Every structure is written in C-alpha cells, then in structure tokens.
Amino acid sequence: MATIADVANEAGVSISTVSYALSGKRSISPSTRDKVEAAATKLGYRPHASARMLAANRSHIIAVTAPLHADTDHSAHMQFAMEVTQSAREHDYDTLLLVHNDALEGMQRSAATSLADGIIVLDVDAHDDRAALARTLKCPIVFIGIPEDTDGLVCVDLDFEAAAELAIDRLIDAGRTNIGLISHHQETLERESNFPLRFLHGFRKHATENGVDSAIAYPTEHRAHEAVAALLAELPDLDGLVLNTSADVAASVTAALAEHGKSVPVDVSVIAAGVTFSTHRFPLALDTIPLDAHASCSVAVDMLVEMVEDGLKPPATTLIAPTYINFGSVTSSTASVIPQVN
Amino acid sequence: MATIADVANEAGVSISTVSYALSGKRSISPSTRDKVEAAATKLGYRPHASARMLAANRSHIIAVTAPLHADTDHSAHMQFAMEVTQSAREHDYDTLLLVHNDALEGMQRSAATSLADGIIVLDVDAHDDRAALARTLKCPIVFIGIPEDTDGLVCVDLDFEAAAELAIDRLIDAGRTNIGLISHHQETLERESNFPLRFLHGFRKHATENGVDSAIAYPTEHRAHEAVAALLAELPDLDGLVLNTSADVAASVTAALAEHGKSVPVDVSVIAAGVTFSTHRFPLALDTIPLDAHASCSVAVDMLVEMVEDGLKPPATTLIAPTYINFGSVTSSTASVIPQVN
DNA sequence: GATCATTGTCGAAGCGCTTCGATGAAATCG
DNA sequence: CGATTTCATCGAAGCGCTTCGACAATGATC
Numbered sequence: 001m002a003t004i005a006d007v008a009n010e011a012g013v014s015i016s017t018v019s020y021a022l023s024g025k026r027s028i029s030p031s032t033r034d035k036v037e038a039a040a041t042k043l044g045y046r047p048h049a050s051a052r053m054l055a056a057n058r059s060h061i062i063a064v065t066a067p068l069h070a071d072t073d074h075s076a077h078m079q080f081a082m083e084v085t086q087s088a089r090e091h092d093y094d095t096l097l098l099v100h101n102d103a104l105e106g107m108q109r110s111a112a113t114s115l116a117d118g119i120i121v122l123d124v125d126a127h128d129d130r131a132a133l134a135r136t137l138k139c140p141i142v143f144i145g146i147p148e149d150t151d152g153l154v155c156v157d158l159d160f161e162a163a164a165e166l167a168i169d170r171l172i173d174a175g176r177t178n179i180g181l182i183s184h185h186q187e188t189l190e191r192e193s194n195f196p197l198r199f200l201h202g203f204r205k206h207a208t209e210n211g212v213d214s215a216i217a218y219p220t221e222h223r224a225h226e227a228v229a230a231l232l233a234e235l236p237d238l239d240g241l242v243l244n245t246s247a248d249v250a251a252s253v254t255a256a257l258a259e260h261g262k263s264v265p266v267d268v269s270v271i272a273a274g275v276t277f278s279t280h281r282f283p284l285a286l287d288t289i290p291l292d293a294h295a296s297c298s299v300a301v302d303m304l305v306e307m308v309e310d311g312l313k314p315p316a317t318t319l320i321a322p323t324y325i326n327f328g329s330v331t332s333s334t335a336s337v338i339p340q341v342n
Numbered sequence: 343m344a345t346i347a348d349v350a351n352e353a354g355v356s357i358s359t360v361s362y363a364l365s366g367k368r369s370i371s372p373s374t375r376d377k378v379e380a381a382a383t384k385l386g387y388r389p390h391a392s393a394r395m396l397a398a399n400r401s402h403i404i405a406v407t408a409p410l411h412a413d414t415d416h417s418a419h420m421q422f423a424m425e426v427t428q429s430a431r432e433h434d435y436d437t438l439l440l441v442h443n444d445a446l447e448g449m450q451r452s453a454a455t456s457l458a459d460g461i462i463v464l465d466v467d468a469h470d471d472r473a474a475l476a477r478t479l480k481c482p483i484v485f486i487g488i489p490e491d492t493d494g495l496v497c498v499d500l501d502f503e504a505a506a507e508l509a510i511d512r513l514i515d516a517g518r519t520n521i522g523l524i525s526h527h528q529e530t531l532e533r534e535s536n537f538p539l540r541f542l543h544g545f546r547k548h549a550t551e552n553g554v555d556s557a558i559a560y561p562t563e564h565r566a567h568e569a570v571a572a573l574l575a576e577l578p579d580l581d582g583l584v585l586n587t588s589a590d591v592a593a594s595v596t597a598a599l600a601e602h603g604k605s606v607p608v609d610v611s612v613i614a615a616g617v618t619f620s621t622h623r624f625p626l627a628l629d630t631i632p633l634d635a636h637a638s639c640s641v642a643v644d645m646l647v648e649m650v651e652d653g654l655k656p657p658a659t660t661l662i663a664p665t666y667i668n669f670g671s672v673t674s675s676t677a678s679v680i681p682q683v684n
Numbered sequence: 685g686a687t688c689a690t691t692g693t694c695g696a697a698g699c700g701c702t703t704c705g706a707t708g709a710a711a712t713c714g
Numbered sequence: 715c716g717a718t719t720t721c722a723t724c725g726a727a728g729c730g731c732t733t734c735g736a737c738a739a740t741g742a743t744c
Contacts, residue, residue: 001456003700014724019702026703029722049457050401051700053392054729064439068424075416081423082410085441094448094457097406097437099427106436114343115391115436222623281564345730356694361732368733371692393730396699 002043010039022047053114062088062304063116065098065107065130067123071187073246076276076293080122080144083297090298091305093117104133111139118304120144120297124155126194140307142300146194150317154307156300159319160195160244160274161202163289166322167242167273168206170287174269175333176240179207180231181216182224182253184245189218195291199244199274213237222248228256238262239333241270243286247277254284269330273322285327295320344385352381364389395456404430404646405458407440407449407472409465413529415588418618418635422464422486425639432640433647435459446475453481460646462486462639466497468536482649484642488536492659496649498642501661502537502586502616503544505631508664509584509615510548512629516611517675518582521549522573523558524566524595526587531560537633541586541616555579564590570598580604581675583612585628589619596626611672615664627669637662 008015013032020026021036028036039045053059066081068074085095096116098106107130110116116139121130124145131147143155171179181203183189184196200216207214215234217227227249232238241257243250250272254264262268264284272279273289303314350357355374362368363378370378381387395401408423410416427437438458440448449472452458458481463472466487473489485497513521523545525531526538542558549556557576559569569591574580583599585592592614596606604610606626614621615631645656 001454004702005700015701016703016725017723020723023702026723027721032722044454046451046454048396048700049452049455050392050395051729052455052702054390054396054699054731055701055703057702057729059392061438068420074420078410078416078420078423081420081439082441085439086444089444094452095439096403097423097427097439099424102428102431109388110391110436112343112386112388113391113394346732347730357731358695358733359693362693365732368693369691374692390730393699394732396701396729397731397733399699399732 001048002045004045004047006043007036007039007045010043011035057114058308059115059117060093061096061110061116062093062301063096063098063106063110063119065103065119065121067100067103069123069191071185071191072123073276075247076291077123079276079293080297083293084120084122084144084301087294087298087301088305091301093301093305095120104129107133107137107141111137117308118142120300120304124194125191126197140304142304142307144296144300146198146317148194153316154303154314155317156296156303157195157317157319158274158291158296159321160198161205162319163274163291163322164199164202164242164244165206166289166324167271168203168210168212168240170271170324170330171240171242171269172210172212174240174330176212176269178213178235178237179215179240179242180235180238181214181242182227182231182245182249183216183218185220186218195274196244203242203244212240219245219249222246223252224249224256225252225259228253228260232260239268240330241268243270243272244274247275250275250277250279250286251282253286254282265329265331269333271330279327284329286329287327288325289322290325292320292323343390344387346387346389348385349378349381349387352385353377399456400650401457401459402435403438403452403458404435404643405438405440405448405452405461407445407461407463409442409445411465411533413527413533414465415618417589418633419465421618421635422639425635426462426464426486426643429636429640429643430647433643435643435647437462446471449475449479449483453479459650460484462642462646466536467533468539482646484646484649486638486642488540488659490536495658496645496656497659498638498645499537499659499661500616500633500638501663502540503547504661505616505633505664506541506544506584506586507548508631508666509613510545510552510554512613512666512672513582513584513611514552514554516582516672518554518611520555520577520579521582521584522577522580523556523584524569524573524587524591525558525560527562528560537616538586545584545586554582561587561591564588565594566591566598567594567601570595570602574602581610583610585612585614586616589617592617592619592621592628593624595628596624607671607673611675613672621669626671628671629669630667631664632667634662634665 004018008018018036021028021033064084088095118140121143124143124147126148128147134141135152146155146157215231217230219227264270271287274291276291279286306312346357346360350360360378363370363375406426430437460482463485466485466489468490470489476483477494488497488499557573559572561569606612613629616633618633621628648654
C-alpha cells in the first residue's frame with residue numbers, strides 16, 4: 001500500500017504538491033503534474049479511504065434505507081437500490097445498505113458518526129417513522145416517495161396523480177367511458193404505502209371531473225380474476241381498464257377478461273400505470289406509464305449530492321412527469337368515427 | 343458533534359482513558375468507567391467513523407458484489423444481499439453495495455483504498471471474473487457460490503449435489519422410480535451459473551447409482567407446461583418430480599401435470615430443491631429442500647469476519663448440508679405395502 | 685520493610701490525507 | 715527598474731481516534 005508520502009518521494013516533490021496535483025485544487029505546473037502522475041501510476045497509489053474521509057470531512061458514502069415488508073415487491077425494491085447505487089457511483093459515491101429493523105438505528109448511526117454524507121430513503125409509507133427521524137438529523141436526506149407530512153423534507157417521486165390522469169385521458173381519447181381500476185392489495189394500502197393512495201386519488205378525481213363511469217377493485221389473490229369479476233359486476237359495460245397493481249395481477253388480466261368474453265384491446269383497452277415491471281413479456285404487452293426507477297433515483301441522487309457538496313436545500317417535493325409507452329393495448333372504440341390523426 | 347476530547351473534559355479524565363473505558367480494551371476502574379459513560383451519554387457522543395477507521399486501520403465495512411444479469415432472480419438476489427447485511431450488522435459491520443459493471447472495479451477499489459475490510463461475492467458463475475481478481479487481492483474475500491476453479495478461494499454454498507441426492511432418496515423411499523427433473527432455463531445454464539450444474543450432476547449421478555429411470559427438462563417459458571410435456575414424452579410413467587427451477591415454473595407445475603391427468607402427490611410426488619422461494623403460497627404447497635439465504639449468508643459472514651479480525655484462512659470450500667421441509671407433496675405410491683413408520 | 689507484580693491512568697505518537705498560509709521565483713506594470 | 719501581482723511549491727497544522735509505553739499507586743510476597 002503506497003501512501004501519498006511514497007508518491008511524493010518517488011516524484012521528488014512534497015506531499016501537498018502530490019495532493020494538489022492529483023486533486024487539481026490548486027494550479028500545478030504540467031511538468032510536476034506529469035511527474036506525480038507517473039509516480040502514482042508506478043506505485044499503484046490509491047488514496048486511503050478513511051484518511052481521505054477524515055481529512056476532508058467527507059465520506060463519499062450515501063446510506064440507503066430499504067426496509068423489507070412482508071408485501072414488498074422484491075424486484076422493484078432491488079431495482080431502486082441498484083439504481084441509487086449506480087447513480088451514486090456516477091458522482092463517485094458508494095452506497096451503504098441499511099435494512100429492515102436497522103433502518104432507523106442505521107440512519108441515526110450513519111449520520112451521527114459521519115459514516116455517510118447523505119441518506120436516501122426508499123419505500124416510503126404515508127406515516128413513516130423515518131420522516132420524523134429525518135427532521136432531527138442535520139444530515140442531507142432525500143426521500144424517494146412521499147410521506148403524508150412532507151414538512152422540512154426533500155422528496156422525489158413519480159407524479160402518480162398525473163399518471164392516473166394521463167391513463168384516463170388516453171382511454172377517454174380512445175372513446176372509453178366505463179373505466180375500471182385495479183389497485184394494489186389491501187395489505188399494501190393498509191400499510192399506507194403512499195403511492196397507491198395518490199394514484200387512487202388522482203383516478204377518482206379525474207374520473208369524476210371528466211364524467212366517466214368508474215369502478216375500483218382490489219385484488220385478493222396473486223391474479224386478476226377476482227378483481228376483474230368485481231369490476232364487471234359494478235360496471236358491466238367496462239371498456240377501459242387501468243392497472244396500478246402488482247406484476248402477477250397485471251400479467252393475468254388478459255386471461256381474466258377473456259373468461260368474461262372480453263378481448264383486449266377491442267372490448268377493453270388496458271393501461272398499466274405507475275408500475276415498475278415491464279409488460280413486454282406478458283401474453284399481451286400493455287401500454288405502460290412506468291414508475292421508472294432510474295428516473296427517480298438519478299434525480300434523487302443528483303439532489304442529494306448537490307445538498308452534500310454545495311449545501312443547497314432543493315425544493316421540498318419534486319414530482320416527475322409521467323411518460324407513456326405504447327404497446328397497442330389501447331385502441332379507439334369508434335375507430336370509424338374518430339379517425340386516428342398522427 | 344461531541345468528540346472524544348469533549349467527553350474526556352466532561353468526565354475529567356484523559357482522552358485515552360475515555361477510549362479504553364468505552365472499548366474495554368484495558369481495565370478501567372468502575373468509578374471512572376461510570377463517569378465516562380455518563381459523560382458520553384450526556385453529550386450524545388458517537389465516535390467519528392472515519393477517525394476510528396483511520397486510527398484502528400479497520401473500516402468495519404464489508405463490500406458486497408451483486409451483479410445483475412438479465413436472468414437474475416431479483417427476489418433471490420435481494421434476499422442474499424439483505425441477509426448478508428443483517429449478518430454483518432450482528433458483527434457490527436456495515437455493507438457497501440457494489441453492482442453490475444462496477445463489480446470488478448468496485449472490488450478493486452474498496453480493497454485498494456481500504457474502504458472495505460472484506461468482500462462477499464454473490465451470484466457466482468462457473469467462470470467468474472471475480473474469482474481471478476480475488477486471487478490478486480490481499481483483502482479477505484468469501485464467495486457465496488462456487489466457481490469451477492476454487493483454488494485459493496474461500497467459498498460457501500448449499501451442497502447442491504447432496505440436495506439432489508436427498509430429493510431422489512425421498513422419492514425412492516416413497517416408492518417412486520420414474521423421476522423427472524425440471525432444471526433452469528438454458529439461458530441461466532449457459533451463463534454457467536454454477537449451482538444448477540452441480541444440482542444436475544448430483545441428480546444424474548445419484549439416479550444412475552440407484553437405478554431409477556430419469557429424465558431432465560429445461561423450461562422454455564415462464565411456466566412448467568412445456569417442460570412437463572417434454573418429461574412425460576421421455577418418461578411416460580413419471581411418478582416423481584424434482585424441481586430445481588424458478589418460482590414461476592414451479593408454481594405452475596401442479597396445473598401442468600393436471601393437464602395430463604396427473605395429480606400431485608398421488609400420481610406424481612413433487613419436491614422443490616435448491617430453491618430460494620417458499621412454496622407455501624402455491625396452489626399446492628410442495629416439499630422443499632431450501633436454498634436458505636440466511637444459512638449461507640450467516641456462515642459466509644461469520645467466516646469473513648473471522649478472517650478479517652483473526653487473520654485466519656478457513657477451509658477452502660464449505661458446503662451446507664441440505665434440510666427437508668415437508669408439506670405433504672410426497673406420498674408413498676404403495677402406501678398399503680410400505681406403511682409409514684414415524 | 686524492601687521487592688516485585690498488578691492495576692488504573694495519562695501523554696504522545698501516529699494513522700494518511702487535506703488545506704491553509706508562507707515563500708521564493710517569475711511575470712507584469714507604470 | 716522597483717513595486718506589485720501571479721504562479722508553483724512547500725511546510726505544518728490539523729481531522730478524531732487508537733494504542734503503546736511510562737508511571738504512580740496499590741497490593742502481594744518473603
């Protein structure tokens with residue numbers, strides 16, 4: 001393990017010159033810089049992480065709290081953790097994983113000991129203990145997800161209400177006026193994971209405002225059949241369907257509708273919205289308004305790094321505009337009347 | 343941020359006394375210890391992580407490399423990462439997440455800069471680049487999974503060959519002599535993820551040695567139907583089935599067999615072996631020889647910590663003995679002849 | 685009562701880096 | 715050409731902790 005002193009020796013300059021040459025924080029003559037770089041390369045010099053942390057008072061570590069609930073969608077969870085890590089690396093930060101029962105203690109610990117420069121909070125509930133804790137820590141923190149009380153917090157998330165509105169608008173544009181929503185399991189709603197509630201709210205409001213007949217169902221199994229039956233009972237003329245639910249439920253929707261003699265997209269047009277999974281492997285790919293982990297995480301990490309390095313406090317809540325991916329699962333119910341322009 | 347000097351002041355003792363009182367590395371009189379502890383509590387003292395790292399030359403951080411492949415089972419992946427983290431916390435270590443393209447560079451970096459005290463390698467391929475790299479690093483490393491060439495490496499994993507043998511033995515005990523295996527997707531095998539190969543090997547060998555008729559199928563879809571059909575084509579009298587495959591394939595096995603007029607467990611007894619998922623939510627729960635993330639990870643982390651703290655090099659490869667969980671999906675084909683003892 | 689351990693505490697030397705202020709040399713200016 | 719600014723480099727002071735060696739004070743030993 002070569003130290004900076006070894007490099008200084010090898011290059012025939014002082015320690016501070018090596019530091020400045022490698023960091024670029026002060027001007028150094030090209031010839032000296034070259035000597036230093038050559039020496040560093042020759043010795044395979046890598047600055048000692050903790051020495052650097054201590055001296056610079058910056059760990060270049062971001063803690064990520066990702067608790068695992070019984071109903072956690074592991075795949076989505078993983079995606080977010082990975083995306084945070086990738087984004088962090090682009091800023092030369094590493095990520096510390098804080099799980100589970102250790103979430104609160106871990107946040108506390110990594111902040112109090114200066115282990116982490118900042119914290120990313122994943123899988124946020126409406127009433128999340130971590131929100132209260134976050135207000136007491138002077139450490140920069142960004143939530144990916146939105147708790148009910150965002151006072152004093154910095155949050156980033158997909159605009160789920162806008163996503164619900166966009167889904168309804170697309171179905172209305174296609175002439176659909178009997179629109180159902182399959183939401184998440186009751187279990188998830190009860191835990192008050194917040195985004196399904198925001199989606200529900202956006203759906204209800206926009207459906208009412210636009211005078212469409214709507215119904216909402218909550219799956220009870222890991223498939224769509226029960227929810228589809230419930231929807232059809234309430235809305236026999238169902239011709240539009242929005243899915244803000246889990247992958248297994250969404251995957252079986254086409255089959256469930258078929259059992260009732262309904263085909264996709266002609267009889268019922270379907271949009272998956274605010275979901276992390278991709279539908280292109282489904283028996284029939286569905287139009288999707290994705291909950292894009294990469295988008296949320298990179299925005300969140302950018303913000304966090306800015307807070308850490310520049311001491312800025314960004315706007316309290318940043319909502320990410322929904323995007324639409326077309327797979328052909330929405331078609332006009334009156335194709336001959338309203339010709340598709342564009 | 344109170345420092346150790348503040349605590350020393352408050353308690354009226356020297357800095358080194360505080361350090362020894364809190365670490366217990368030298369004997370300190372009870373009265374002094376109490377004073378120090380009171381002062382530390384009063385000031386909310388937490389040792390500064392990087393200062394401690396630098397002075398003690400130990401980061402108390404374990405790096406975890408968990409690359410994400412196209413065919414990665416996110417759920418299993420997450421489980422392992424979480425379990426490593428949990429086990430690490432029990433030894434007072436935190437875990438750094440190294441993903442993806444960053445796996446090799448990250449191992450390199452965290453070792454060279456002393457960012458991590460040790461490394462856990464997950465999701466190991468037969469010919470894994472990380473194995474070669476590991477041999478060049480002086481940093482303690484434990485593989486969870488077994489590459490083809492284990493020379494100089496420390497590896498921990500479920501004994502997949504023994505798991506295959508155990509599955510066959512149980513089916514033989516139940517009088518089953520036409521035993522099929524549904525393995526993983528070709529894609530997974532081609533990537534040379536190593537454990538399916540070891541399972542296959544154990545299965546073939548033990549089936550041959552015990553004179554049972556056997557057949558092996560590789561699923562092509564995310565369901566079992568094609569594989570079951572292939573198995574029945576080769577082995578029309580199929581009466582035992584071993585599943586070393588993905589959750590979606592295993593979940594649909596009962597239905598796939600039913601389409602051929604075969605019931606579980608009477609016509610065909612089924613065992614899921616070497617799998618991370620639980621089958622108790624399946625339409626019909628299956629006997630399971632689990633690939634227990636907790637078991638593997640806690641053994642691996644214990645070893646790694648021992649290597650870090652005591653400098654010991656444990657045995658090259660540690661195979662974890664399989665266990666059997668009974669859900670009633672295996673019954674005797676000749677119940678009246680071989681009464682169930684016990 | 686002198687000798688030898690033992691125990692509890694302290695001071696100081698780092699750990700390897702960053703960064704501030706100082707300094708001499710070279711360049712710029714009136 | 716002396717005064718002033720700019721540039722490149724260096725020395726030294728930390729960052730907050732651990733740990734080694736020293737050293738009184740106390741207790742045990744004969």
